[in-house]
Amino acid sequence: MRMLVRLVFGLLVLKAAAAGPRFSRQADLDSYDGANYDEDLDNINLENQDNYEDYEDELTIDEPQIEIETLAPPDFSYPAPEDSLEAEKQEEEEEEEEEEEELPLTPQLVPQGSGGSGVLMGPDTQKGMPTCLLCTCLGGSVYCDDLRLDSVPPLPKDTTHFYARYNRITKINKSDFASMNKLKRIDLTANEITSIDEKAFVGLPELEELVIRENHVSQLPALPETMTLIDGSHNNIGTKGIHKEAFKDMTSLLYLYLTDNHIDYIPVPLPDSLRSLHLQRNNIQMMHEDTFCNLKDFNYIRNALEDIRLDGNPINLSRTPQAYVCLPRIPIGDLI
Incomplete structure (x- = not known):
């Protein structure tokens, strides 16, 4: 009970202490008269100004000031100076490479063909365009098939295989293949x-x-000794159309095709390397016993020559049986 009395008393004291200054200030204000009002107002203003200056000093010294900042930039790890220079140099090199790739290719000179200018697409033809634009060039092969050509186009010097089939070429000149040292x-x-x-x-x-088959050739020209295949079938080659002993020194000759011409004899001597001889549908009427064999050496065997075609000729193969004794096979033709 005594404790409760003390608490009530304490509350009353606190309430009185808090209300005291307010009532005393109100009393002071009420006691002021009009004469002293202006003087007191000036004093109050001066006092407020002094208090404001003191407040500024305290704010400047003791209180931290608020700084206004912009938003922080996004995180970015800048390279070190050396790394930056290297990256910039690499970027410039990549740009230069891209520019070089975008630039058009400059025509490069290639070995000059006969009668040509020797540019990237081959020498110019009579049709106003390079050979390799008119024809198709793949490696050393040049394909000019079925292009209505009336002459052999100038070829790149490195040509190894030349095809000009199904055209309108009428003549082969000496200059058409001049200096073609790689042509096979x-x-x-x-x-x-x-x-x-x-x-x-x-x-x-x-x-x-x-290969000059299916033309109107009446005479075979001279050929180098390096020949392995000669095909002059379906032409107009006659009795005087082949040089004497034309094939004798061609030690690598394997195939000789002269089908459908006007030949009236077998063009001997033939090299031992020969494997196939096609003379069908000509005008051959007779054969000698030493045409294929050696009458002085009965042990001589011509093993390579396995394919002889004489069918379609006015010759009776049964009249010269000794002509085949050295051959592995009898020629194909009329035996009656």
Whole structure:
């Protein structure tokens, strides 16, 4: 009970203490008269100003000031100076490479062909365009098939195989294949060739195969000793159309095709390397016993020559049986 009395008393004391200044200040204000009002107001203003200056000093010294900042930039790890220089140099090199890739290719000179300018696409032709734009060039092979050509186009010097089939070529000149030191095969099938210069193929040290079938050739030109295949079928080659002993020194000759011509004899001597001889549908009427064999050596065997075609000729093979004793097979033809 005594404790409760003390608490009530304490509360009353606190309430009185809090209300005291307010009532005393109100009393002071009420006691002021009008004469002293202006003087007191000036004093109050001066006092407020002094208090404001003191407050500024206290704020400057003791209180931390609020700084206004912009938003923080996004995190970015800047490279070190050396790394930056290297990265910049690498970027410049990549840009230069991209520019070089975008630039158009400059035509490069290639070995010059006969009668040509020797640019990237080959020498210019009579049709106003390079050979390899008119024809198709794959490696050393040049394909000019079925393009209505009336002459052999100038070829790149590195040509090894030339195909100009099914065109309208009428003549082969000496200059058409001049200085073609790598040329190995020439195929002029199904053109309109009537004449070939006698030395058109002599200056070709690597020439191995010549195909001039289905033309109007009346005489075979001189050919290098490097030949392995000669195909002059379906032409107009006659009695005087083949040089004497034309094939004797061709020690690598494997295939000789002269089908459908006007030949009236077998063009001997033939090299031992020969494997296939096609002379069907010509005008051959007779054969000698030493055409294929050696009458002085009965032990001589011509093993390589396994394919001889004489069918379609007015010859009776049974009249010369000694002509085949050295052969592995009898020629195909009329035996009656």
